Amino acid sequence: MKHGSLPVAGSLPACPPAPDAMSEAVAYQQFCAFLERASGITLGVGKEYLVKSRLSRVLDELGTERLHDLVRALEANRPANLRLRVIDAMTTNETLWFRDGHPFELLSSRLLPEFEGTGRPVVRIWSAACSSGQEAYSISMAVSEYLAQHPRSALPRVEIVGTDISPSILAQAQQAEYEDFELSRGLSPDRLARFFSEAGKRKRLRDEVRARCSFRELNLLTSYTLLGRFDLVFCRNVLIYFSQETKQDILARIAQQMHPGASLFLGGSEPVHGYADWFELQRYPRGVLYRRR
Numbered sequence: 001m002k003h004g005s006l007p008v009a010g011s012l013p014a015c016p017p018a019p020d021a022m023s024e025a026v027a028y029q030q031f032c033a034f035l036e037r038a039s040g041i042t043l044g045v046g047k048e049y050l051v052k053s054r055l056s057r058v059l060d061e062l063g064t065e066r067l068h069d070l071v072r073a074l075e076a077n078r079p080a081n082l083r084l085r086v087i088d089a090m091t092t093n094e095t096l097w098f099r100d101g102h103p104f105e106l107l108s109s110r111l112l113p114e115f116e117g118t119g120r121p122v123v124r125i126w127s128a129a130c131s132s133g134q135e136a137y138s139i140s141m142a143v144s145e146y147l148a149q150h151p152r153s154a155l156p157r158v159e160i161v162g163t164d165i166s167p168s169i170l171a172q173a174q175q176a177e178y179e180d181f182e183l184s185r186g187l188s189p190d191r192l193a194r195f196f197s198e199a200g201k202r203k204r205l206r207d208e209v210r211a212r213c214s215f216r217e218l219n220l221l222t223s224y225t226l227l228g229r230f231d232l233v234f235c236r237n238v239l240i241y242f243s244q245e246t247k248q249d250i251l252a253r254i255a256q257q258m259h260p261g262a263s264l265f266l267g268g269s270e271p272v273h274g275y276a277d278w279f280e281l282q283r284y285p286r287g288v289l290y291r292r293r
Helices: 024-039 048-054 056-061 067-076 081-090 103-113 136-149 167-175 189-195 245-258
Strands: 122-128 157-164 196-199 202-205 211-215 230-235 257-264 279-284 289-291
Touching: 024 048, 024 067, 024 081, 048 067, 048 081, 056 067, 056 081, 067 081, 081 167, 103 189, 103 245, 103 257, 103 279, 103 289, 122 136, 136 211, 157 167, 167 211, 189 196, 202 279, 211 230, 211 257, 245 257, 257 279
Parallel strands: 122 157, 122 230, 157 211, 230 257
Antiparallel strands: 196 202, 257 289, 279 289
């Protein structure tokens, strides 16, 4: 996932001084409070195994298996980069190329032709919570395919901005090099041959596709103003991690960064019920999109 500057100071509830005075259950509650304040993610009950699995390397380096010890270390902010590493581990999710298919079909069949008539010199697309770049680069590949199929197209220049909260995952996205198992997840052999070249044991995305994309560190809880305005936003499979109140806030602020009539793609389980003031639902045979009013 996911987003940028983390609220560091004062973001963790005070921890009792005696280690045996706090059970692992209380430590889990305090960790959940820290994670929600720092990233907006709400874990809920029963996710202790997920936390320890995601943080196994961090816990090993701290020499502990107990969330209690991790919470104490987070409270002390020692080592100094611990909070960033914890957020990084908890917000990095797996991703796919051309995930779910239909948003990219609608992009090619409806939205890119629409963009030809906007009169703008640049079309700007935002991939929010872009992870290691698969979504942003899938968008760029779709643009390349559209231009190849429509050699007389008047499509403006396309800029794609990918944002995520994780610095390490953004570094992977910027590198644009992937291993075979990463490329096997949603990428057809034809696209692999057309858009990638050999780079040692990895494969590197061709410059034509990379050139449209840039990546920035951004926490979805912070301001989006510096990103500018967009004609299309992909914010898919990320809102499910937030509380209803936080979802409402994020969608309202995304809407403010969209041109009137701009389009929004959400994940299949992320409807925008209650946000009709901002968006109008449009249904298509294989999916939906939301238009900025």
